[in-house]
Amino acid sequence: MAEITVDINKCNGCGKCVNLCPFNQIIIVDRLAIIEVGCTMCGVCQELCPTGAITIKRERLSNEDYSNYRGIWVFIEQLQGKIKPVSLELLGKAKELANKLNQEIAVVLAGDKISHLVKDLSSYEIHKIYLVESQALKRYTTDAYTQVLVSLVSQYKPNILLIGATNTGRDLAPRVAARLRVGLTADCTDLDITDEGYLLQTRPAFGGNIMAQILCKYTRPQMATVRSNVFKKFIPCSNSQPPEIIKIEAKLNPLSIRTKITSHKGNY
Amino acid sequence: MKIVACIKQVPEISEVMIDPKTHTLKREGVPSIVNPFDENAVEEGLRIKEKYSGELIVVTMGPPQAEEALRRCLAMGADEAILISDKVFAGSDTLATAYTLSLVIKQLKPDLIICGKQAIDGDTAQVGPELAEQLAISQITYVKKVEISEDKKKIILHRETDDGYEIIQCKLPVLITVLKILNEPRYPSIRGILMAKKKEIKIVKAADLKADPAKLGADGSPTQVVNIFTPQQHQKGKIVKLEPKDATKEIINFLQDEKIF
Numbered sequence: 001m002a003e004i005t006v007d008i009n010k011c012n013g014c015g016k017c018v019n020l021c022p023f024n025q026i027i028i029v030d031r032l033a034i035i036e037v038g039c040t041m042c043g044v045c046q047e048l049c050p051t052g053a054i055t056i057k058r059e060r061l062s063n064e065d066y067s068n069y070r071g072i073w074v075f076i077e078q079l080q081g082k083i084k085p086v087s088l089e090l091l092g093k094a095k096e097l098a099n100k101l102n103q104e105i106a107v108v109l110a111g112d113k114i115s116h117l118v119k120d121l122s123s124y125e126i127h128k129i130y131l132v133e134s135q136a137l138k139r140y141t142t143d144a145y146t147q148v149l150v151s152l153v154s155q156y157k158p159n160i161l162l163i164g165a166t167n168t169g170r171d172l173a174p175r176v177a178a179r180l181r182v183g184l185t186a187d188c189t190d191l192d193i194t195d196e197g198y199l200l201q202t203r204p205a206f207g208g209n210i211m212a213q214i215l216c217k218y219t220r221p222q223m224a225t226v227r228s229n230v231f232k233k234f235i236p237c238s239n240s241q242p243p244e245i246i247k248i249e250a251k252l253n254p255l256s257i258r259t260k261i262t263s264h265k266g267n268y
Numbered sequence: 269m270k271i272v273a274c275i276k277q278v279p280e281i282s283e284v285m286i287d288p289k290t291h292t293l294k295r296e297g298v299p300s301i302v303n304p305f306d307e308n309a310v311e312e313g314l315r316i317k318e319k320y321s322g323e324l325i326v327v328t329m330g331p332p333q334a335e336e337a338l339r340r341c342l343a344m345g346a347d348e349a350i351l352i353s354d355k356v357f358a359g360s361d362t363l364a365t366a367y368t369l370s371l372v373i374k375q376l377k378p379d380l381i382i383c384g385k386q387a388i389d390g391d392t393a394q395v396g397p398e399l400a401e402q403l404a405i406s407q408i409t410y411v412k413k414v415e416i417s418e419d420k421k422k423i424i425l426h427r428e429t430d431d432g433y434e435i436i437q438c439k440l441p442v443l444i445t446v447l448k449i450l451n452e453p454r455y456p457s458i459r460g461i462l463m464a465k466k467k468e469i470k471i472v473k474a475a476d477l478k479a480d481p482a483k484l485g486a487d488g489s490p491t492q493v494v495n496i497f498t499p500q501q502h503q504k505g506k507i508v509k510l511e512p513k514d515a516t517k518e519i520i521n522f523l524q525d526e527k528i529f
Binding site for chain 2: 004024036037038039079084139140142143166167168170171173174175177178179181182183184185186187200204205206207208209210211212213214215216217218219258259260261262263264265266
């Protein structure tokens with residue numbers, strides 16, 4: 001497991017780390033830094049200790065080779081046959097990331113009687129559309145949509161999976177991440193690719209007072225949710241190559257959908 | 269009914285506490301509180317317990333001082349409190365936290381688990397769904413109204429959606445995450461506070477759990493914070509102090525120069 005240690009020969013008790021620690025987990029006792037149990041191993045103190053007295057040892061979660069995981073995926077959220085703007089905003093960012101990684105963009109389009117949306121998406125420079133249609137996907141349920149997304153990801157192994165941080169997205173993404181046992185970063189305000197090819201996720205914490213940059217080095221796909229209006233809407237290109245459509249049969253057992261929507265009210 | 273409410277101790281002020289010189293977060297002297305959304309979770313647990321009879325157990329994972337937050341929940345009327353605390357859990361991200369919570373909650377066999385919508389320090393809203401998944405039960409997030417069927421086997425919930433709300437039925441057990449609008453958390457009574465002081469808080473350590481060590485703490489956390497910085501300050505706006513006629517011209521020029529208009 002990861003371990004944080006303070007070298008008693010190097011630490012001079014200057015206290016710089018006490019102020020740097022975002023989580024207030026370092027105290028100075030007898031001119032020596034003591035790390036308290038709430039430490040999240042964020043590594044800020046290690047990075048900035050003037051005497052290099054603090055070390056965090058991390059072991060890899062797994063040595064599996066992740067080069068089989070390729071492509072940037074965007075989950076297209078639709079409600080009653082209309083695509084949510086946040087999904088289109090994500091496509092713009094996905095294109096940037098795809099260019100940096102030289103990988104394809106694919107989207108997951110799930111719902112009931114939504115094949116007309118394929119045409120709407122065809123001018124967004126997408127390489128593949130995984131189209132999943134089923135009556136059981138008419139309205140969003142955690143169980144049905146999680147099954148669909150988890151099975152697609154397991155089968156086609158994307159490198160990155162982006163989901164809009166709507167109420168639906170924030171219900172779906174953590175459920176999917178937990179099932180896949182992969183990392184997930186909520187409400188990213190920026191996404192980029194590091195020199196090593198990892199997805200660098202930037203998000204606010206503590207009410208926006210600090211920004212944290214997060215990597216998920218050892219799990220795939222690298223998952224992130226993004227709020228609407230964070231990224232600019234992608235302007236479609238009329239002469240883009242039409243995407244390849246991959247129709248997926250949704251094998252949904254009604255018994256596996258444990259919640260029942262009895263009624264709904266909204267703009268639709 | 270057996271109800272579990274998951275809570276988190278958080279710093280009281282999540283707003284501006286930046287040292288203007290060093291640009292680091294100042295947290296000295298900031299008191300800790302129960303995450304406000306979690307108070308709604310506890311309140312709802314208490315209301316259900318009072319209406320349908322049962323017990324409410326509050327669970328938290330955190331440092332030893334999180335005991336204080338649990339005591340407040342006991343003072344509000346919770347029956348039991350469990351503190352999951354061990355150095356091994358340090359550095360847990362949402363997935364590792366949810367895994368650890370799931371091991372403890374599984375043993376309790378609750379009918380209903382209530383979490384706040386999100387914590388005000390991390391704002392991820394991920395632990396609830398990740399916990400439900402690892403408990404292999406349904407989840408309903410963003411709940412604003414709760415009803416239990418007479419036979420206490422089903423729950424009927426109003427869930428806030430992006431465009432309105434939906435009414436959802438589900439068999440128990442289930443995990444729900446709740447909104448502020450759901451209820452008004454009660455203040456602990458003096459009697460409650462005194463009673464809470466005497467209550468024992470059960471401490472759970474890593475050795476008490478049949479855990480896979482690879483899923484705990486920083487090791488079991490797929491996400492890794494690699495850098496923390498203070499956000500760039502927004503640029504100060506330009507104030508035009510002229511007669512209305514001249515000011516209008518000035519603003520139009522500005523908009524044209526910036527190619528906004």
